[in-house]
Amino acid sequence: MAACGAAAAEYSALLSLSCGPITRRRFAVSCRARPPGNLSLRTSMERPQKSTSSEDDTNGAISQIDEKIAAIGNEQQERSKDKHFESDFQLEDFGEMIQNMEKNILLLNQARLQAIEDVDKILTEKEALQKKVDTLEMNLSKALATKGNINTDIPGDHLEKFTKEILIESALSGGNPAHLCESPLFMELTVLKEENMLLKADAQFLKAKIVEFAETEEFLFKLEKERSLLDATVRELEARFLVAQTDIWKVVPLQYDVWMEKVENLQHMLGCLKNHVEKYAALLDQHDDLHDKIDELEASLKEGKTSEFSPYVVELLQQKLKAAKSRHQAGHQETNTHIQVYQQLTEEFQDNLGKLIEESGRLEHSANSMPSEFWSHILLMIDGWFLERKIPNTDARMLREMAWKRDDRICEAYFACKGAKESDVMETFLKLTLSGNSSGLHIVHIAAEMAPVAKVGGLADVVAGLGKALQTKGHLVEIVLPKYDCMQLDQITNLKVLDVVIQSYFDGNLFSNNVWTGTVEGLPVYFIEPQHPSKFFWRAQYYGEHDDFKRYSYFSRAALELLYQSGKKIDIIHCHDWQTAFVAPLYWDIYATRGFSSARICFTCHNFEYQGTAPAPDLSYCGLDVEQLDRPDRMQDNAHGRINVAKGGIVYSNIVTTVSPTYALEVRSEGGRGLQDTLKMHSRKFVGILNGIDTGTWNPSTDRFLAVQYSATDLQGKAANKAFLRKQLGLYSEDASQPLVACITRLVPQKGLHLIRHAIYKTAELGGQFVLLGSSPVPHIQREFEGVADQFQKNNNIRLILKYDEALSHCIYAASDMFIIPSMFEPCGLTQMIAMRYGSVPIVRQTGGLCDSVFDFDDETIPVELRNGFTFARTDEQDLSSCLERAFSYYSRKPMVWKQLVQKDMQIDFSWDSPASQYENLYQSAVAQARGAAQT
Numbered sequence: 001m002a003a004c005g006a007a008a009a010e011y012s013a014l015l016s017l018s019c020g021p022i023t024r025r026r027f028a029v030s031c032r033a034r035p036p037g038n039l040s041l042r043t044s045m046e047r048p049q050k051s052t053s054s055e056d057d058t059n060g061a062i063s064q065i066d067e068k069i070a071a072i073g074n075e076q077q078e079r080s081k082d083k084h085f086e087s088d089f090q091l092e093d094f095g096e097m098i099q100n101m102e103k104n105i106l107l108l109n110q111a112r113l114q115a116i117e118d119v120d121k122i123l124t125e126k127e128a129l130q131k132k133v134d135t136l137e138m139n140l141s142k143a144l145a146t147k148g149n150i151n152t153d154i155p156g157d158h159l160e161k162f163t164k165e166i167l168i169e170s171a172l173s174g175g176n177p178a179h180l181c182e183s184p185l186f187m188e189l190t191v192l193k194e195e196n197m198l199l200k201a202d203a204q205f206l207k208a209k210i211v212e213f214a215e216t217e218e219f220l221f222k223l224e225k226e227r228s229l230l231d232a233t234v235r236e237l238e239a240r241f242l243v244a245q246t247d248i249w250k251v252v253p254l255q256y257d258v259w260m261e262k263v264e265n266l267q268h269m270l271g272c273l274k275n276h277v278e279k280y281a282a283l284l285d286q287h288d289d290l291h292d293k294i295d296e297l298e299a300s301l302k303e304g305k306t307s308e309f310s311p312y313v314v315e316l317l318q319q320k321l322k323a324a325k326s327r328h329q330a331g332h333q334e335t336n337t338h339i340q341v342y343q344q345l346t347e348e349f350q351d352n353l354g355k356l357i358e359e360s361g362r363l364e365h366s367a368n369s370m371p372s373e374f375w376s377h378i379l380l381m382i383d384g385w386f387l388e389r390k391i392p393n394t395d396a397r398m399l400r401e402m403a404w405k406r407d408d409r410i411c412e413a414y415f416a417c418k419g420a421k422e423s424d425v426m427e428t429f430l431k432l433t434l435s436g437n438s439s440g441l442h443i444v445h446i447a448a449e450m451a452p453v454a455k456v457g458g459l460a461d462v463v464a465g466l467g468k469a470l471q472t473k474g475h476l477v478e479i480v481l482p483k484y485d486c487m488q489l490d491q492i493t494n495l496k497v498l499d500v501v502i503q504s505y506f507d508g509n510l511f512s513n514n515v516w517t518g519t520v521e522g523l524p525v526y527f528i529e530p531q532h533p534s535k536f537f538w539r540a541q542y543y544g545e546h547d548d549f550k551r552y553s554y555f556s557r558a559a560l561e562l563l564y565q566s567g568k569k570i571d572i573i574h575c576h577d578w579q580t581a582f583v584a585p586l587y588w589d590i591y592a593t594r595g596f597s598s599a600r601i602c603f604t605c606h607n608f609e610y611q612g613t614a615p616a617p618d619l620s621y622c623g624l625d626v627e628q629l630d631r632p633d634r635m636q637d638n639a640h641g642r643i644n645v646a647k648g649g650i651v652y653s654n655i656v657t658t659v660s661p662t663y664a665l666e667v668r669s670e671g672g673r674g675l676q677d678t679l680k681m682h683s684r685k686f687v688g689i690l691n692g693i694d695t696g697t698w699n700p701s702t703d704r705f706l707a708v709q710y711s712a713t714d715l716q717g718k719a720a721n722k723a724f725l726r727k728q729l730g731l732y733s734e735d736a737s738q739p740l741v742a743c744i745t746r747l748v749p750q751k752g753l754h755l756i757r758h759a760i761y762k763t764a765e766l767g768g769q770f771v772l773l774g775s776s777p778v779p780h781i782q783r784e785f786e787g788v789a790d791q792f793q794k795n796n797n798i799r800l801i802l803k804y805d806e807a808l809s810h811c812i813y814a815a816s817d818m819f820i821i822p823s824m825f826e827p828c829g830l831t832q833m834i835a836m837r838y839g840s841v842p843i844v845r846q847t848g849g850l851c852d853s854v855f856d857f858d859d860e861t862i863p864v865e866l867r868n869g870f871t872f873a874r875t876d877e878q879d880l881s882s883c884l885e886r887a888f889s890y891y892s893r894k895p896m897v898w899k900q901l902v903q904k905d906m907q908i909d910f911s912w913d914s915p916a917s918q919y920e921n922l923y924q925s926a927v928a929q930a931r932g933a934a935q936t
């Protein structure tokens with residue numbers, strides 16, 4: 001018995017050293033399965049144990065797993081919180097969600113590996129324990145074998161035998177067997193044996209489950225991978241589809257064959273799309289299988305719980321299954337949504353394709369269905385023939401007129417000789433005869449900018465927008481621009497250089513100019529490329545060169561030379577800003593006297609801050625007579641005794657306009673920057689017409705720059721764009737509805753720089769977010785804002801992007817809730833109109849065109865239907881602050897009122913339709929006067 005006692009002591013020591021934590025955990029399992037008697041027996045065995053390194057390791061491993069599982073749980077919760085965005089994000093966020101899923105899978109895999117390691121540890125420890133039990137049994141056997149009764153070969157079964165034998169022997173020797181049963185060693189052995197059995201069963205179960213789970217996870221992983229591949233392909237297909245759709249209208253009129261090829265391409269893509277929908281459906285089936293499998297696993301776990309498996313293990317597996325299940329459900333839902341979306345897309349796609357194919361039959365012969373690109377191409381082709389001296393002027397005129405009137409015969413002739421030699425095409429065209437007169441006007445814009453090929457600011461938008469609107473009204477509209485090296489060439493269709501050189505006068509010499517043609521936004525455009533040693537438009541920027549006065553006087557002269565030499569009978573030459581105001585005196589003083597006198601000149605000043613002044617002699621570069629023009633009633637600047645080109649534009653034009661009625665009033669006094677008296681003197685021909693915006697380009701329901709298109713009746717897309725931009729710019733927010741204030745502007749003093757800065761800080765103070773997109777031609781201003789940008793670089797609520805970025809500007813209009821324009825003066829301002837079109841409520845200073853387009857929401861003197869934003873009058877920070885506060889208050893306290901305001905703003909008609917009609921009236925009365933004068 002002494003040996004027995006020693007063995008018991010040894011066992012106890014071993015137990016406390018190496019098996020503490022395992023025993024404690026195992027014991028918890030055993031407690032539930034055993035009767036209370038055993039429980040007390042087991043409890044009496046447990047004693048305070050020192051924490052060992054093995055215990056720490058194991059506990060560490062457990063808590064690691066727990067943490068990972070918690071992390072997965074949290075992530076799932078986050079995902080479900082974000083759920084309402086998922087439908088909005090669609091493809092873009094789908095990719096990210098897949099990434100999240102993959103991350104989760106990774107975490108689960110780590111947890112699984114940890115669990116396997118844990119089990120292995122348990123098994124190792126169990127084996128060690130088993131060995132010790134065996135040793136103990138051996139010792140006991142040996143002790144009893146001295147009595148010659150014990151077989152020590154089979155320790156497992158032997159324990160039973162050995163126990164009985166101890167009892168019998170004890171009885172035979174007169175001992176009390178009950179005492180032996182109560183001996184701690186004996187009881188310990190019994191418990192150990194039970195423990196051993198449970199451990200084995202647990203480990204086996206756990207292993208089986210882990211293998212099963214690993215298989216399920218692998219399957220899920222494969223499915224997710226497959227789906228993400230599928231998504232990438234569909235995204236690519238969609239992008240190609242969009243490009244194909246845009247392309248198709250460019251290509252249609254020019255090459256029927258290519259058009260048909262595009263249709264075939266679309267058909268092929270449709271096939272692919274259908275294929276993908278089928279694959280998605282198959283994926284859905286696989287998801288269903290997976291669902292069943294997860295259910296099975298869950299059921300078997302539930303069974304496991306009723307038997308004697310470790311609650312820890314069961315819980316771990318259950319949590320993993322839960323995570324897998326919710327991932328599976330999310331995946332299932334997404335796949336389903338995708339199927340619906342793609343089915344819808346396929347149907348629409350098929351519809352459009354059907355229509356296109358149907359139209360293709362008519363296209364060859366129907367002039368009316370031809371887009372502007374086609375007619376502009378024809379016009380440029382005819383002009384090219386004439387300028388290259390391939391056809392005489394009279395024929396060119398006849399053909400131009402036919403093209404302008406969109407005569408069916410031109411269309412037929414074009415398609416009849418497609419693929420033929422140029423000389424054959426010309427011959428076919430020359431056979432055509434002219435009939436009838438057009439009531440439309442021939443209008444040529446000469447400008448320094450045009451959107452989207454050469455844009456610095458609003459002028460570019462006006463030239464393109466007004467040009468397109470006039471073209472739509474049946475006028476022949478052409479544009480002449482410098483050929484800048486920094487132009488967006490990809491925005492020009494059929495750009496080609498003509499095989500002709502136009503000579504134009506400059507500084508006592510004649511210089512050659514290459515003439516390029518191409519269509520931009522459906523308008524025929526001529527680009528003049530001077531062959532002058534100063535490389536006037538080869539400067540990598542539009543303006544801001546030391547010789548701007550020379551560059552643009554050169555361009556104005558060359559542009560008129562081109563028109564003159566092309567022999568066109570133009571009704572209106574419309575020049576814009578001082579850069580092309582040279583045209584007015586040049587036309588009347590030089591070209592009209594050469595018989596090129598059919599046109600009337602319209603000059604629009606987009607901003608009286610820029611007037612183009614220079615020492616008087618500089619005017620002579622372009623051939624103007626300085627002596628004649630350097631007079632107070634002609635081109636002499638009203639203050640400085642220099643030459644003022646904007647003044648020349650006013651004096652020498654038949655029509656003078658500016659870009660809003662209020663600005664037209666303002667410039668008659670202080671706002672005229674010295675030209676007020678000239679304007680007053682010429683007030684009969686001076687008028688302010690509020691600019692429009694190109695509602696084709698600025699349309700949130702078709703804007704290809706946006707993450708999601710939307711409209712006034714479906715504002716969900718706006719929220720999605722906001723979330724998208726926030727992510728893109730790193731503007732983090734817990735609250736999706738936190739107001740986003742934006743400002744897109746040239747950073748020049750006119751725009752109220754101190755108020756822009758103040759608005760940034762005030763917005764932050766009011767709990768909003770702010771985005772500024774702007775750049776400055778003035779280096780110290782650019783640097784100053786870079787300083788502000790740096791200050792907020794790590795701020796979650798403020799972002800300054802100090803560059804010109806057309807695509808980003810679209811995204812900001814769409815994402816923002818409010819749009820701030822605190823200008824010191826603003827001739828018209830386009831950004832408030834664009835902002836409203838995209839549902840961003842304007843907050844503006846009452847000046848110039850802002851007064852004509854934004855009306856305060858709280859101003860009871862204004863009809864309710866006109867109230868569309870928030871305005872302030874003074875140029876101090878306080879006025880802006882209270883205006884912002886009012887807007888924030890409506891936004892947060894009256895969301896329904898705000899929503900109605902947003903919807904109302906989006907529906908306001910800021911198109912060019914009405915302003916173009918006003919220009920049309922002005923043109924027509926000028927032309928009528930000219931014709932009347934010619935008759936008398």
Ligand SMILES: Nc1ncnc2c1ncn2[C@@H]1O[C@H](COP(=O)(O)OP(=O)(O)O)[C@@H](O)[C@H]1O
Pocket residue numbers: 456457458459461744745746773774775803804805806809828829830831832
């Ligand atoms: N940094 C920029 N990036 C992209 N677009 C800009 C930027 N700054 C201004 N714009 C665009 O230029 C035009 C500005 O027109 P407008 O409001 O008339 O001002 P201005 O002509 O005085 O510059 C708008 O189309 C606006 O979106």
